[in-house]
Amino acid sequence: MTLAPARTERALRGPREGRSNGQWAVDGHEPLNGNEVFKAEGPPLEVRERIETIYAKEGFDAIPSEDLRGRFRWWGLYTQRKPGIDGGRTASLEPEELEDKYFMLRVRTDGQALDTRALRVLGDISSEFARGSADISDRQNIQYHWIRIEDVPEIWRRLESVGLETTTACGDSPRGFLGSPVAGIAADEIIDPTPVILEIKRRFIGDPDLANLPRKFKTAVTGHPSLDVVHEINDISLVGVVHPDLGPGYDLWVGGGLSTAPRLAERIGVFVSEDEAAEVWHSVIKIFRDYGYRRLRNKARLKFLLADWGVERFRQVLEDEYLGHGLPDGPAPEVPAVPGDHVGVHAQKDGRFYVGAAPTVGRVGGSTLAGLADLMDRVGAGRVRFTAFQKLVILDVPADGVDDLVAGLQGLGLTATPSPFRRATMACTGIEFCKLAIVDTKDTATEVIRDLEQRLADVQLDRPIALNLNGCPNSCARIQTADIGLKGQVITVDGEQVAGYQVHLGGGLAGEGREEAGLGRTVRGLKVPATELADYVERLTRRFVAAREPDESFAQWAHRADEEALS
Known part of the structure; x- marks a missing residue:
């Protein structure tokens, strides 16, 4: 990329004029903290080969610290907490004192509809390798616990056999995407986000050029009017809207995030067509990579850059430096008329039904996942998606199978008619x-x-x-x-x-x-x-x-x- 001229460079510098904030496009690539050093010394994605050929064979004690507590994250692996350490000691102990020799493993689904074969694979992994644990996260991920490093290559093999992965599920990278759980089947859908998500994943997930970001980068894409992907708190969101002249497409939101410095995303004010959505996503993440603040970890999210630049400047850099052309102004999404958790029984546009069900705070487990697959096969339901609310939605349920499905869910610890709480x-x-x-x-x-x-x-x-x-x-x-x-x-x-x-x-x-x-x-x-x-x-x-x-x-x-x- 050609850097901006000096006048623009000063305008694009962070709030501490004259002091390096670690912005690659302004300050160069010199690492300014330990996290930046280990990423520069060894590409994080390359740790997979060491996991498969060395650590899985030699065991936990063979793993060096920068892989264990650093690069492993790029493949969805965090060491889990050692049992028996009370919360009062969390801040006073070193990582090696807190951690057990087992891992949390995060599996990204990216809004993917899972068939019953994939559900059974997820359930079998839970039962065989994770002591029955499995949680649906509020990022539509499945998270396992009690994973041994020796079992990780086999778990990857099974996941990949059904189109699932843990690539950049954690780390300073493009994390798992939120996608509408009712994509492609809802009667009131504005636009199906599935093609956009699949294109972004195909082109960019696992790309080494995007594997060293200042911090994590969260994505949400929906075409449903319920706004079911919590678009206000993602680094980038594409939200389905209808342009009065250009038809269905997406409204672009940037710079959301919570943690200890919460900030809601802002509309950039542009209309993004389906054909250009993947390129706009790529341009936004490259802006974050090149201009995001790397010196201080607690200021390294995209929300801090947007707060300093403002929407107008962000749009100018997006259009002039990265896309090379302007984007049309676009409309804002309408206020939702229904909640976006999709709980309950709803008609699809093809005459079948989708049924949203609630586990208790996302807990499912191997037996629940396997039982759900059996139930879906029995009633003729084809697929299931997870939601941004720790729920699941069963798709393609025939009309004569709805009652049996709803009744069967209760026996699995799931319910389509949960109490308010x-x-x-x-x-x-x-x-x-x-x-x-x-x-x-x-x-x-x-x-x-x-x-x-x-x-x-x-x-x-x-x-x-x-x-x-x-x-x-x-x-x-x-x-x-x-x-x-x-x-x-x-x-x-x-x-x-x-x-x-x-x-x-x-x-x-x-x-x-x-x-x-x-x-x-x-x-x-x-x-x-x-x-x-x-x-x-x-x-x-x-x-x-x-x-x-x-x-x-x-x-x-x-x-x-x-x-x-x-x-």
Whole structure:
């Protein structure tokens, strides 16, 4: 790429004028921290060969640190937390003290529709290699635990036999894509995003030129009016719209992300045709690669570059330096009329049906996946997709098989008619396996759901109240965009340190039923012990129901209520 002239170079430099921010297109390629050094010294994608030929044969102790805690991530592998280490020690121990000799393995699905053969492969991997573990993440991934390095090559072989992979599922790379779970089959779909996702994957996933980004890069593509891919919190999103002159295509959003510095994505204001979508995606990720900040890891996401440049400058660089031509202005997506989790029974455009079902906080496991495959074969359903809400959607269900499918799901621990709290509660991995976590999430959330189903059986909610639990500040479970977001931390109660949560209230995204996306508020000093979560949510829910205005959402009420009502 030809660099911009000096005048533009100064304009494109980061906020610390005169000091290198590690922007390749401005400052050159000199590594400015340890992460940049190990990526420069050895291409991360090349570690796969060492895994297959050395580590899988010689075992865990043969793995050097820069591969184990660095390059392995590019193939979806993180060491998991050693059992028995309490959350109060998370920040004080070194990685080698926290980690076990087992791995979390992340499998990307990229919105792919999985047939029953693929489901059985996922289930068999869980049962044979992962002690029965398998979670649907809020990125449509499957995550396993208890994986041994010796088994990784065989797991890869099985995944690839059904078109699945772990390539760049983690690391400073293009992570797994979010795609509409009802792509190609929904009666009200604007445009089918499947061709765009497949083209981007075919051309660019595994490309060494995109395997050294400043940090991770998250993608979402949907053509459904429910906006079912949480497009406001991705680095890039392509959202289906209809241009008045050019027909169906995509609206481009850039620069979203949560973690400890949450920021919602912004519309760039351009219309992207289906034919040009892959090239626009490639141009945006190259802007991030070339101009993203690399000096400080906590400033290395695309959202910080967009915040400094602004939308106008970003569009100019995209069009002038990378695409080489302008893009037409385009319309914004309309406000969704229905939630984007797709739970329940819905008609397809071909006369068949799709059925959205809820596990409990994404937990499925080998027996559940295998049982689902058997059930789908029995009723004649062809495929299943995962969702951005830790749910799954069974596609192509014949009309005469819907009732049998819905009934059979119950026996698998899944349900197409979940309670409001089972439907709208998500949880990250938590302290059970995650080295960054401070508190438990999955089991805690499961207990809270069970308690609330009993305690609030008399309360009628016209829409679920989203309850998101996160084990640390990094917001893998999107706490700032939940009605009730809970950030795990150690808190002090009566002089004793216990597991607890800081509370965020009133967040939400368009696909989650809000008219406008927004971040939640925090209430000064409000922290809830884990053992009192059900008490707190019940109290808050009853106050909301009693005090709400007609048609007022929980998020609207939470932003106007005084702190006493929210305590």
